[in-house]
Each structure stands twice: as structure tokens, then as C-alpha cells.
Amino acid sequence: MTLIKSISGIRGTIGGRSGDGLTPLDVVKFTAAFGQWLRQRNPALTTVVIGRDGRLSGEMVAKLVAATLQGLGLDVLDLGLSTTPTVELAVAGEKAAGGIILTASHNPIQWNALKLLNEAGEFISAQDGADVLAIAEAEAIDFADVRKLGKYRTNDTWLRQHIEQILALPLVDRDAIAARNFRVVVDAVNSTGGLAVPMLLEALGVEQITRLHCEPTGNFAHNPEPLPENLRDIIKEMERGHADIGIVVDPDVDRLALICEDGTPFGEEYTLVAVADYILQQGGAGNTVSNLSSTIALRVITEKAGGQYAASAVGEVNVVELMKAKNAVIGGEGNGGIIYPELHYGRDALVGIALFLTHLAKSGKSASKLRRTYPNFYISKNKIELTPDIDVDALLERIKARYARNPISTIDGVKIEFDREWVHLRRSNTEPIIRIYSESDTLATADHLASKIISDIREVISEKR
Numbered sequence: 001m002t003l004i005k006s007i008s009g010i011r012g013t014i015g016g017r018s019g020d021g022l023t024p025l026d027v028v029k030f031t032a033a034f035g036q037w038l039r040q041r042n043p044a045l046t047t048v049v050i051g052r053d054g055r056l057s058g059e060m061v062a063k064l065v066a067a068t069l070q071g072l073g074l075d076v077l078d079l080g081l082s083t084t085p086t087v088e089l090a091v092a093g094e095k096a097a098g099g100i101i102l103t104a105s106h107n108p109i110q111w112n113a114l115k116l117l118n119e120a121g122e123f124i125s126a127q128d129g130a131d132v133l134a135i136a137e138a139e140a141i142d143f144a145d146v147r148k149l150g151k152y153r154t155n156d157t158w159l160r161q162h163i164e165q166i167l168a169l170p171l172v173d174r175d176a177i178a179a180r181n182f183r184v185v186v187d188a189v190n191s192t193g194g195l196a197v198p199m200l201l202e203a204l205g206v207e208q209i210t211r212l213h214c215e216p217t218g219n220f221a222h223n224p225e226p227l228p229e230n231l232r233d234i235i236k237e238m239e240r241g242h243a244d245i246g247i248v249v250d251p252d253v254d255r256l257a258l259i260c261e262d263g264t265p266f267g268e269e270y271t272l273v274a275v276a277d278y279i280l281q282q283g284g285a286g287n288t289v290s291n292l293s294s295t296i297a298l299r300v301i302t303e304k305a306g307g308q309y310a311a312s313a314v315g316e317v318n319v320v321e322l323m324k325a326k327n328a329v330i331g332g333e334g335n336g337g338i339i340y341p342e343l344h345y346g347r348d349a350l351v352g353i354a355l356f357l358t359h360l361a362k363s364g365k366s367a368s369k370l371r372r373t374y375p376n377f378y379i380s381k382n383k384i385e386l387t388p389d390i391d392v393d394a395l396l397e398r399i400k401a402r403y404a405r406n407p408i409s410t411i412d413g414v415k416i417e418f419d420r421e422w423v424h425l426r427r428s429n430t431e432p433i434i435r436i437y438s439e440s441d442t443l444a445t446a447d448h449l450a451s452k453i454i455s456d457i458r459e460v461i462s463e464k465r
Contacts, residue, residue, distance in 0.1 A: 005133055009123075011104055011113030014057040022112055027064045031100065032143075033136035034116055035072040037128070038097040042119055045097035046150070047075045049090045049117075051082030051158075052102035053251040054191035054216035057112045061102050065114070066152055073144030075151045079158050081192045081216055083253035084115065085348035089165065090158045091121035092344065098124075103252035106225035109218070122345050123317045162350065163200050169342060171282055172354045176361040178205025183243040185210040185259070187234040189224045190217050191251035193349070200350050204357060210243065226250050226257035226336060228265045239263035245360065245367050249349045255336040256349035258356065260367040269295040269334040273374055275352055278359035279330045279340075280305040286329035289322045291315070292415050293424050293437045294334030295377050313412035314426065320345045334379070377420075380446035382436045383428075384454055390461060392427045392434065398460045399425060399453070416453075421445065423453050 004011050010030045012022030038048065048069050052058035058081075066076045077094060079087060084101050091099040098118055104111035116124045116132065124132070135141065144150070166172060184206055188194035194214030201209055212233055213221040223230040226248045238246045238259045246259030258266035266274070276288050276298055285306030290298050291314045299309035307329075312322040316333065323331040323341060332339045338352035339345060363370055386392065396414050409415040413426030413434075423438040434457065438449040 006129070009101075009113055009115040009129075011107070011111060013110045014061075014112050015110070024060075024064055027061055027114065028068050029139075030114055030132070030136050031065045031068040032072060032141045033132050034098070034100065034114070035069050035074050036135050036141045037132045038074070039072065042097050045095070045119060046073070047077055047094060047096040049077045049079065049087055049094060049096045049099040050102065051079035051087040051090070051099075052192075053083070053253075054081060054194070054218045055104065055109060055112060055220075055251060056218040058102055058218065061112055061114075065100055065102065070150035070152060071143050072141070073148045073150050076153070078152065078154045080154060080156060081195060082159060083162075083192055083196050083350070085254055085344070085346050085350060086158050086162045086196070088117060088121035088346040088348075089162050089344055090155075091117050091119065093158070093161070095119075101252065105252050106250045106255065108223065109220050120345075122320060125317060125321075159196055159199065162196075163203050165343060166200065166351050166354045167203055169340075169351070169354070171279065171342075171358065172204075172351075173358045173362065174204050177354075177357045180244075180361040181208070182206050182245060182357065182361070183208040183210075185212060185234055185237050185243045185246045186214060187212040187231065187246070187248045188214045188216075188253075189220050189222065189226075189249070189251055190215055191220070191224070191253075192216050193249035193251070193253045196253055196350060197247060197249060197353065200353060204354060206357075208243075210237065212237065220251070224251050226255055226268065231257070231259065231265070234259055235263045235265070245357070247353060253349045254347040256338060256352040256356075257336050258367065260371060262368055264368060266367060266371050268336040269377075269379060270297065270371060270374060271336045271352060271356070272330075272332045272334060272338055273297045273301060274359060274370065275338050275340075275355045276330045277301050277374070278355060278362075280307060283329060287326045289319055289326055289328045289331035291319055291333050292409060292412050293379075293426075293435075295379060296420060296422065296439060297375050297377050300375050311409070311411070311415075316347055318412075375441075377439050377441055378443040378446050379437055379439045380443065380450045382438075382450045382454065383433045384436060384457055385433050386461075395434075395457065395460055396425060396427070399456055402456060418449070421449060423449050425453065425457075 101115040248257040302309040312318040337347035407417040415424040440446040
């Protein structure tokens with residue numbers, strides 16, 4: 001597997017020869033480049049916050065990162081086992097120069113990554129990422145004199161501080177949650193959610209917690225992406241009928257999936273919809289943002305509440321940028337990512353849990369009945385592989401021309417709207433493929449829309465040849 005360089009950082013598989021994945025050499029090289037960039041950006045700020053999820057390579061990578069930053073003369077504050085949103089909060093709270101989160105998010109056990117944060121505790125921009133990569137490629141790095149090496153210290157209090165900040169939010173109602181006496185099952189896929197989620201639930205007054213895969217051993221019990229096909233254990237537990245809600249997080253706790261009391265998935269697209277509905281109910285009309293590949297249901301409930309909805313390009317950085325521009329009260333991504341700016345601009349499963357449980361408690365409904373209050377839409381996710389010689393940009397232009405009579409967005413690839421249905425085509429940054437997502441009020445129609453676009457793509461390719 002080749003090393004993948006994206007907007008927010010560097011990721012790859014651990015092990016193998018240099019150039020085949022994220023090797024120790026790569027870790028040092030890109031950490032050094034980021035540290036150099038931080039020193040140039042804010043010379044007066046000398047602390048960098050780091051934290052990691054529970055995966056097997058985390059401790060090794062953390063030691064490499066810390067030592068490299070110290071070699072640049074930067075002080076390291078190591079949170080140890082933590083979550084992505086906790087590190088984000090800590091960067092701002094400690095007035096640090098930036099941060100590095102050591103996590104490959106929902107990727108399998110052999111992966112790891114360096115996710116890079118600026119001084120606000122937010123993912124660096126595309127231009128900032130390009131600048132860091134340029135420093136790495138040029139190896140234009142100045143290490144510190146031996147008398148000016150950085151210091152290293154640890155801090156294991158930030159997870160508790162994170163939870164305390166969540167409980168202090170006006171729209172989080174601990175008393176309402178405690179009064180419902182919820183019985184909760186948690187699947188944390190053997191990562192740091194096993195520490196963070198039960199700690200949060202206990203702070204919210206939840207006393208009956210069943211833990212599945214909550215030991216942060218890094219030996220993931222199942223594929224870590226929180227999709228229904230990977231969640232057989234918790235679904236089976238919920239089907240026994242002894243719990244009110246199932247909570248699933250990915251390894252770095254920035255994505256939240258929910259399972260209803262009868263074992264049916266609430267729907268990863270509907271995590272954001274439900275939380276947004278609660279926020280809009282409490283505050284009246286407000287603006288919301290998600291990305292172009294997320295469900296139209298968020299737009300429906302936003303407009304019903306008198307607010308305005310906007311869609312960004314795919315990627316958390318892009319969602320956050322548009323949220324700021326639109327002064328959105330809530331936003332995120334349809335993969336279960338909740339961004340609540342009242343706390344911070346980052347996907348945060350923990351604040352999502354607190355807001356959802358408050359909503360569920362105050363509604364007086366079961367999770368399945370709450371889910372039925374929202375409009376039903378279904379997303380079909382597909383992809384088509386392309387040969388390297390195909391000009392993807394030209395191909396997308398041809399598809400765009402075929403549907404010129406329809407509303408079209410070209411913010412990120414091509415999104416074609418058909419009343420309350422849509423198809424979104426976007427090229428992959430890492431593979432010679434086009435991702436094709438479609439949505440309708442039935443899965444059969446969504447699949448049909450995707451099939452029609454795939455047929456159009458193949459026809460365009462055939463015509464060119």
C-alpha cells in the first residue's frame with residue numbers, strides 16, 4: 001500500500017519497505033516537516049499536543065513523533081490514549097502551536113496516520129497541507145541545538161476536561177438523561193472509546209452500561225468502520241430487548257452510530273439529522289451544513305424549522321469552513337460525524353452522544369419511534385474503476401453536459417439533482433476510481449439512479465475509444 005497524503009495528514013499501513021506504507025522513516029520525516037511549519041507559522045508558540053487511539057502501532061508511532069518534535073526544539077504535551085476531539089480541544093485549551101493525532105480513524109488494524117491540527121485545534125487547510133508536504137520533500141528542516149531540545153510531559157486529565165465541557169453546554173440536560181434511566185450498550189471496537197464513552201455516560205447519570213469490545217487493546221474485534229454489516233455483536237445484544245440504545249464509535253471517537261432498542265440501526269446518516277433536529281427545536285430557525293454526499297433529510301428538517309441548509313465539498317475541513325461562513329448552529333457529515341460549534345469545530349462523537357441522549361430523553365420516545373419521525377431517504381454507494389489513461393475531469397464534464405437541464409453543483413466533482421433525488425460523482429484522491437453516491441426515498445430508486453449514471457460513464461468511455 002502506498003503512502004496517502006491528504007489535506008489533513010499522512011496515512012498508510014505500518015510495516016514493509018520504505019515507500020510502501022507509513023514507515024518509521026516516514027513518521028519522522030513528516031513530523032519534522034510539520035514541526036518546521038509550526039515554528040514558521042507561530043514562532044512564539046512552542047508546545048505541540050499529541051494523542052493516540054488504541055491501535056497496536058500507536059505507542060511506537062507516538063514515541064517517534066514526540067522525539068522528533070523535541071529534536072526541533074518543540075515541547076511535547078502527550079495525552080496518551082485519547083480521542084481526536086479531545087486532542088482538538090486540548091490544543092486550544094493549552095494555547096499550543098498545533099497538534100498531531102495518531103489515528104487512522106475507521107481504517108483497519110494495520111493502518112495508522114498523522115492527523116495535523118493548527119493552533120485552533122482544527123485540521124490544517126489544503127494550502128497548509130501542501131506547504132507541509134513541500135517542506136518534507138525538500139527536507140528543509142532545521143533541528144535544534146542540543147542545549148535547546150524540547151521538553152516532554154504527559155497529561156491524562158484532558159478526557160475528563162472534555163466531558164466537563166460537554167456537561168456545561170446549555171443544551172445538554174444531565175437531569176433529563178438520568179431520569180430516563182437509560183440502559184445503554186457500548187461497542188468501542190477495542191480502542192479509546194472504551195475509556196471515553198463509559199466515562200461520559202456515567203457523568204450523564206447513566207448507571208446501566210453494557211460494555212462490548214471496550215478494552216483499548218488495539219486488537220479490533222471487527223472491522224472498525226461503524227457500518228451495520230460490521231456491528232453484528234451489538235445488534236445481537238440489542239435484539240435481546242434488554243437495552244434502550246446502542247452506541248458505537250470508531251477508533252478515534254469522531255464518528256457516532258446508533259442502534260435502536262429492537263436491534264435496527266438508527267442509520268449513520270440520521271445521527272446528524274436527529275441531533276440537528278434537537279438543536280433546531282431548542283433554538284428556533286438556524287442554519288445547518290453537511291457535505292454533498294450526505295442525506296437530503298438534513299435540508300428537509302432545516303427548512304421546516306425556518307433555517308437554511310448548505311452543502312460543502314466532502315471533507316471535514318470543507319464542512320467547517322462553510323459552517324463558519326454560514327454561521328451554522330450544527331453541521332457535520334453523514335458518516336455519523338457531529339460538529340457542534342458551541343463546543344468546537346471538529347467531529348465529536350462524545351458531544352453527539354450527550355445531545356442525542358438529551359433529545360431522546362426529552363422526547364419520551366424509544367429510539368425506533370424517534371427515528372420514524374424523520375423522512376426516509378436511502379443512499380446507494382457505488383464506485384467504478386477506471387484505467388489510468390482516462391481523463392477523469394473530461395469524463396465528468398461529459399456527464400455534466402448530458403444533464404445540463406438539471407440543477408448541478410461542481411463544488412466537488414459533479415452533483416446532479418432530480419427534485420428530492422440526487423447523484424454525486426467525485427473522483428478518488430487515492431485510486432483510479434469515481435465514487436457514485438445516489439439518494440432517493442426508496443433504495444431501489446437510488447440503486448437505479450446510480451446504475452443509470454454508471455451506464456452513462458461507460459458509454460462516454462466507449463465513445464471516446
